[in-house]
Amino acid sequence: MTDTERAGSSIRRTRRRAAPGAPPGTLIADPASPRPRIRAIAYGEASAESIDIETPEALDGVVGRRPVTWIDVQGLGDTGVLTALGRLFNLHMLALEDVVNVHQRPKVEEYGDHLFVCTRMPQTKDGRHLVPLKTEQVSIFLGRDFILTFQERPGDCFDSVRRRITENRGRIRKSGPDYLLYALLDAVTDAFFPVLEQDGERLETLEAEAMEDAGDDLNARIHRLKRELLAVRRCVWPQREMLNVLIRDDSALVSDQTRVFLRDCFDHTIQLMDLLETYREVASDLVDIHLSTVSKRLNEVMMVLTIIATIFMPLTVITGIYGMNFDADASPWNMPELRWAYGYPFALGLMLAVAGGMLLWFRRRGWLGRLGRHRRRRGGGRAAE
């Protein structure tokens, strides 16, 4: 399992790329990461163009020509490219280190003339997110006239943003890079809604099964769902904090108008958290419900055993008694029943009476009804299928 493959696991996301104790700012690329592919989209109210960039140096003439330039780097496999971009845009080395160490929590940091924003989006494949969920770090630098984004690998949830730029929909072409930052963060936040929707469907399935104790692996599946919710929570909770900082702080890079939109995005993260916490509470309840269903099933099994044993054990003793070999010839006290004319029917009748009495006793205790009701319910369920 390569380092990259297990990035999505909510457990074991601990390894930092650089050797512990290396000087801060040391960039060590994950060898499994794809080589960077750079694309710039430069736009203003009037026009927009998309340019594939071969080397960082080629950016020189691109940035600044139009009001906003969005440089999107996909793949972190070449530290040389990163270092060059860092020099070009005057990025702080600690921020660059965070770009490469792709297990950051969402956060925002201000470095003089640029903001560094870190967020996480669900990885997708053919437009669908992976199961179990894997997330990918998106690092964003916001400057006066540029946005610089770093993604771990090709493929993202920003296509709609690109379309809004190229097709000039909404206000994006009329606004500055801070609005683009909002658009990106909003796209990332919205990308978690389908994830939660699917988790909600899994939860409902598990809920129905936990009451019926259908699957042997129910425990494992509830546990996996809880871990996935934990993983989403670890992305969304700091995302909320990060947006809050963006809204409250008075960085000159973010206009008041954009803050109104960020507040809307912040509301979406609260909705996500709200759903998440509900799901987590319901999932925790499921464990209890399942345990209780298992206990009830055990009760039912034991009732069957007890009823059977209680009915047949006395019968065994009766048959045993009349199977004893006492010599009826030795005295009139020895097993006179054996020679009665109706001895055998009497014995069978005694056994029936004992069995019937026991059944009556169980019925008064309500045990038979319970088993029968249960069977009917399950039978009914089957009939209804």
Added chain:
Amino acid sequence: MTDTERAGSSIRRTRRRAAPGAPPGTLIADPASPRPRIRAIAYGEASAESIDIETPEALDGVVGRRPVTWIDVQGLGDTGVLTALGRLFNLHMLALEDVVNVHQRPKVEEYGDHLFVCTRMPQTKDGRHLVPLKTEQVSIFLGRDFILTFQERPGDCFDSVRRRITENRGRIRKSGPDYLLYALLDAVTDAFFPVLEQDGERLETLEAEAMEDAGDDLNARIHRLKRELLAVRRCVWPQREMLNVLIRDDSALVSDQTRVFLRDCFDHTIQLMDLLETYREVASDLVDIHLSTVSKRLNEVMMVLTIIATIFMPLTVITGIYGMNFDADASPWNMPELRWAYGYPFALGLMLAVAGGMLLWFRRRGWLGRLGRHRRRRGGGRAAE
């Protein structure tokens, strides 16, 4: 199941109407939502009139003629109407988007010359709330001389407010639109009291049953109640926050006099939360109680089994012994009992002694008393029916 029908489910309320990534402010109506029906109530201290509005444009001459105009829109099925209203009252497009995306948490937002308040009320049918609970979003815009409300569908809990306006009861006709806002929020808050009252009754029923382990589906019913309480909590908790913001903030649109009333309404949400948390704690305890009742029942079943087995197994061995076929003719050591004159009574007596001894032992351990006591209690319960 249409999108609308499942709106009340506390799970899966995740889908946003607009495609993820659409520019903010894009209004996409839920096709299942009814077409808007608009009614305006214009009133002042002297008079009040209620006008059915066909098109948003017809509002032009209505708003402003009297001190307060309440425009109530029921149904969100036509985005054209919403856009027209938005233009007419100069509403912010993000607020309008929240009107259409009907899964908002209660909140308040200030947009220059108007306040946007979002709240949720229990859906009712024939004046009774639905079981399980479904809630409906009510979006309220407060301006200087108008209140604009949007409801998801016809039918609400505002009839008493309308009567107070038309019949000029209380101070509502003498006050401004901020007092009307309070009256609406108070009506929404009060509408949750019957919901909780019913939940409290369900809880008391479950409480009695959990101690008796009557129903097979008790677990499922406790779980459903807990989920309903969770759903109420998701409405009331942010409602409390929202009222707090209205009271503390110094918006010029809300007068100090009205703040006193809002504080009273805030108190009611605290009462609701207080009840809710009590119910939630009791419901959580019920799960434990039920599990413990099931365990005790298992104990009782096992005691029956053990008593039966312990009494009859030794008897079986005794009958087995005297059923053995050793040849008494072969030696005087071989089963001389079989030829004793009182061999059979002796064997029966031995069996009685063993059974009696076992019963005595169980009695000293207190097992018999426990079973008997339990039976009496249940029997008494039945006799009392």
Added chain:
Amino acid sequence: MTDTERAGSSIRRTRRRAAPGAPPGTLIADPASPRPRIRAIAYGEASAESIDIETPEALDGVVGRRPVTWIDVQGLGDTGVLTALGRLFNLHMLALEDVVNVHQRPKVEEYGDHLFVCTRMPQTKDGRHLVPLKTEQVSIFLGRDFILTFQERPGDCFDSVRRRITENRGRIRKSGPDYLLYALLDAVTDAFFPVLEQDGERLETLEAEAMEDAGDDLNARIHRLKRELLAVRRCVWPQREMLNVLIRDDSALVSDQTRVFLRDCFDHTIQLMDLLETYREVASDLVDIHLSTVSKRLNEVMMVLTIIATIFMPLTVITGIYGMNFDADASPWNMPELRWAYGYPFALGLMLAVAGGMLLWFRRRGWLGRLGRHRRRRGGGRAAE
């Protein structure tokens, strides 16, 4: 069950008197509430007199003649009296509504020239509080020269305060109405100590029983105690908040000297909370302990069953073998034991050996010791009775 009778139930205290949606300030008396009985105590440093008041109008000449007048209204069954008092003392209609809706949480509200304080005291009967606990709302208005108290029904915990006034003990006659407010709140707070003391005794009894699993209804009793603690908590926790507000706020109606005494009263509520939380933690532990005791009891029952079955089942097989009817005449291989001289003693000896071996095996596993030890402990307990 009348509305009044169930007021003490910690569940279902939800109904508000007025119909939902009635204009605020609408007073609707609980028909089950007794008619108001009004008594005024007017006092100053020099003298004190107690006057029974027939109609609110009769108060006119009473208030203001002495430095402090305490008007005590017991019973809320007549809204006319309340309205008259409200007019006389210029009370806010929202506060009056809270007086009638007797399910308020303790709170304090400032209304211009008077303070409105709401608190709850345990209902008593013949000087003892009820089991289960019921609480009664006490509404207090503090003005410059008067205290106006409303109680739900006759009978309270203020007799000692009245004696201190009439017998001129302590500093109460030398102080203003704010000190009287403190004296009343202190009496209410102190009234909860006996309640908690009794709960502590119940808890200790339950603790001893949970380890022994004596009662069948232990679960139900622990649950009832937890609910009572929850009910006390719902009174004491907001009482603490309310006192804190009284101490911190700078209302001119409360002197600094009285604040020192309120701080002492505040300390008492902290002591109450401290005890409550301890009790709640211990009660929660009891549920676990009880469940564990039940599980251990089950283990013991199963051990008895297993030991019995394991000893007697092999014996049954042995007797069964020698009860088979193979024809010893047919071949020397067929059951030669039956004709041995010592066949029967051999068979009995074999059975003894098997039983003994099994017992030895159980003893080495420690099962016998565990059962025996347990019996002795219980036997000792019985002997000591």
Added chain:
Amino acid sequence: MTDTERAGSSIRRTRRRAAPGAPPGTLIADPASPRPRIRAIAYGEASAESIDIETPEALDGVVGRRPVTWIDVQGLGDTGVLTALGRLFNLHMLALEDVVNVHQRPKVEEYGDHLFVCTRMPQTKDGRHLVPLKTEQVSIFLGRDFILTFQERPGDCFDSVRRRITENRGRIRKSGPDYLLYALLDAVTDAFFPVLEQDGERLETLEAEAMEDAGDDLNARIHRLKRELLAVRRCVWPQREMLNVLIRDDSALVSDQTRVFLRDCFDHTIQLMDLLETYREVASDLVDIHLSTVSKRLNEVMMVLTIIATIFMPLTVITGIYGMNFDADASPWNMPELRWAYGYPFALGLMLAVAGGMLLWFRRRGWLGRLGRHRRRRGGGRAAE
């Protein structure tokens, strides 16, 4: 059980000495409390002397002669002495009431020219703290040139402080009464470390036993430890708050230099809390572990029963079949086996085969291995004893 004896119980510490409703400041001595014994230690940088005081009036000439006088009162049985001291040092009557009502939480209160500090120390006997833990209230008044301490009974943890004064060790003789206050609070805080150390040892013992399920009373012992930790927590947590107030507040009675030392003492309470919370978490885990061990033991018992029953029940049926009395003479179909030459060996062989097959089946399920492994582990444990 006298009131005094049960003072250490963490449950039922509710009774206040004065009758509820008595005027505040009423001093009612616990009749079981020993009579006060007063000792004064007066010291300055140059010298120190220790004086036994017979009556409070004798203090008149003592206080003020040297820079610091520490009056230590042990025993609260005489309210006359307390009242006299209160008058002499001008103490607030509410503080004096707290001195007598010995169930105060640690706290600090400022009364004009003196500070009132309340703390709790573990009661000791022969220099060792009691099991279960009992605590004793220490009330301290700090004035400009005196410290006045009240203890419930003779015997305390201040001997080392007294030695430091008389032997002039450390800076205590060079400092004011605020440093003495610190020294006393530090001694009280440090006195809890041995208590926790012993609790830690109990916890480790319980931890080992919970995994082995050795003792029948394990539940009760875990519960007692949890209650003791709760009791310690109720002393240490408010102690921490109290020290924090002393450090932060700007009382002129406490010098900045002493605040540095109080900060150190505050650190010790944080260490205590840290340990306490760790112990509490571990103790909570123990309950789960024990429950799980009990469940596993049950599984093992049931496996033994099931294996035995599954092997011997079929054997019983086989012996039963060949014990039937069908008349072989009546037809060749009737039990021809009985007359086979090898019928009996065949039957025995059949039984061996069935038993062997069952054992094989259990072995493939892994049940035998589990039982055997367990036995070995326990056997090894016994051998090691």
Added chain:
Amino acid sequence: MTDTERAGSSIRRTRRRAAPGAPPGTLIADPASPRPRIRAIAYGEASAESIDIETPEALDGVVGRRPVTWIDVQGLGDTGVLTALGRLFNLHMLALEDVVNVHQRPKVEEYGDHLFVCTRMPQTKDGRHLVPLKTEQVSIFLGRDFILTFQERPGDCFDSVRRRITENRGRIRKSGPDYLLYALLDAVTDAFFPVLEQDGERLETLEAEAMEDAGDDLNARIHRLKRELLAVRRCVWPQREMLNVLIRDDSALVSDQTRVFLRDCFDHTIQLMDLLETYREVASDLVDIHLSTVSKRLNEVMMVLTIIATIFMPLTVITGIYGMNFDADASPWNMPELRWAYGYPFALGLMLAVAGGMLLWFRRRGWLGRLGRHRRRRGGGRAAE
């Protein structure tokens, strides 16, 4: 077990070196601690030298010659050395006491001209941390031109820092002692990542086993892991607080540039906490999962028992009936079956029919399928090994 050996245990870290009540600042060395070994590294931008120091006095000429001097003391066995260093650097005696009492929580304290920082690093052996985790206290004094560090024993995680100084990598040689403080704290923080990584691996192993119930000691192992996580938490949580204080406080000893780096280090502790809390939640879930797996296993065992008993008990009764000795000669009613020509086959057929009917009944209840499915799953697991 020496005091030192048990230092790593998360339980029982309570003993303070000095006798309770000793004057503060008393230094009592742990006799088990190694004797101090002192090494100084003096460096500036131009050069760096490492000097072994024999006696504290030898430091006189070393400190101050170069911009930064790092004096590293490994081993606390000689209080004379510590006192001498304390005098030399003018250290506060309370800080020195904390150096010797090696169970401090991470913290920072300001003492006039120097900062005292306390932190904990995992003990390592041959570059690997110990299992179970033991931590060692590192005490750091930061002055204007020196850093003074005290470690409990030789061996630390600072080798990379030393190399960065001697090999002049990064900016360390160009910066002041505050940057060195950062480098040391960063090294300590990073040293916990491998610890957590290993804990994550243990957690994944336990997770797989808990679903299979493989190990008998699973409970114990989960418990040990939880205790280790608790131990890490007790180091990292206050570390986070300490770094926060360093960042926020405005001590002149820490430059703004270094604060940026400390913020990065603070981020790492947040990542640690984030992982820790995730691990703790997952570990708590494991206990539930394991309990549930055990319950399911019990169900399975009981099903086997019940199926066996239910099938074979009726058979035993049938064989018993035809083993009775009623005298067929006495009347035609007495066991005529015995003389039927097909009596024996009829009896065997009856037994087959009963057994088959029972099996069918169990199959319809789904019990057989459950057992079979389970067996297959386990069998498949074995085959795959």
